[in-house]
Amino acid sequence: MDDLIYEKDYRQVEPTERDEWSEEVYDRVLNGGMLKAYSEAMDKIPKIIVPEDKKNYEYLLERCDAFVKQHHGRIEGIVDYHHWHSEINLFLPFVEFDDPEDLAFLKEIADKSHTVCFSPDEEGGIRVHIFINYFDEWLPEGAKQLIEYDAIMKDERLASLLGMQDSFKPEDEPDLERIEALLERFETETDLNQNDVFYGVFQLIMKSKDEDITLGKIANLMEVLLYLVLNGGLDQEE
Structure with a gap:
């Protein structure tokens, strides 16, 4: 063969x-x-706050907090009034979406944010960066x-x-x-x-x-x- x-x-x-x-x-x-x-x-x-972005940020922050708690990581969320955006950062030992519920959550992250980036964390593990515009110019x-x-x-x-x-x-x-x-x-x-x-x-x-x-x-x-x-x-x- x-x-x-x-x-x-x-x-x-x-x-x-x-x-x-x-x-x-x-x-x-x-x-x-x-x-x-x-x-x-x-x-x-x-600048004005985009209501849909605000709703999405608050929803994802709550969902991400539960996900991080389950996987023993940490989370940072910020609505930045100096650079005019919002972001959620998840720091996890590893990232795996391995069942229908987790995969549905991953799809929600993609649907409700503007960019998502997976990258190595400087302290080890994985950083998931979720970016939502949140603000818009009048x-x-x-x-x-x-x-x-x-x-x-x-x-x-x-x-x-x-x-x-x-x-x-x-x-x-x-x-x-x-x-x-x-x-x-x-x-x-x-x-x-x-x-x-x-x-x-x-x-x-x-x-x-x-x-x-x-x-x-x-x-x-x-x-x-x-x-x-x-x-x-x-x-x-x-």
């Missing part, structure tokens, strides 16, 4: 142009300042898209790699040009930086209670804010 032989070759193959592009984009996002600019802008936006989609656009455009190489000229519809171009011109005026004619401007605009959005925010309306609100600042109708420190 012949031997049963199983072989696979996992040696590194020559990178393709797509691989090289992906690696450069990843490097620019991490090290080019885009994430920092985006995070600083988003941190200024008022922010119309058009405004959030503009913040993403602005953060990427601050890194010319990243914008070029991503072909940002295609990220908006052609009919949006005039409004984008208005917004960029207004931001330039804020930088040169006032003491406000772009993050301050975005925050001021979103304050106006909240006061207007308009749920249908477009790039054109954002540009209009920026014009209002600039007028108020330049004409003494709004203290730049407010």
Whole structure:
């Protein structure tokens, strides 16, 4: 009888142009300042608790506590109001879901969280990291898209790699040009930086209670804010 032989070759193959592009984009996002600019802008936006996420966090925390108690491990849970998320960490000597009830629980974890990670614990055993967003920005989609656009455009190489000229519809171009011109005026004619401007605009959005925010309306609100600042109708420190 012949031997049963199983072989696979996992040696590194020559990178393709797509691989090289992906690696450069990843490097620019991490090290080019885009994430920092985006995070600083988003941190200024008022946050709200997502009721469904809150319910899921509390449910999983209770279930995980019982699971950890049964398997003689420890548990950590946090709703982080500084980094705006919630997480549950289980520290166990080993992890096994070996009966229908445990497998159903594993499925619940996947269904009720946003990410789950199994990794070795520094002290030995296994760490199960369960991440739930919990918070969301009070922010119309058009405004959030503009913040993403602005953060990427601050890194010319990243914008070029991503072909940002295609990220908006052609009919949006005039409004984008208005917004960029207004931001330039804020930088040169006032003491406000772009993050301050975005925050001021979103304050106006909240006061207007308009749920249908477009790039054109954002540009209009920026014009209002600039007028108020330049004409003494709004203290730049407010």
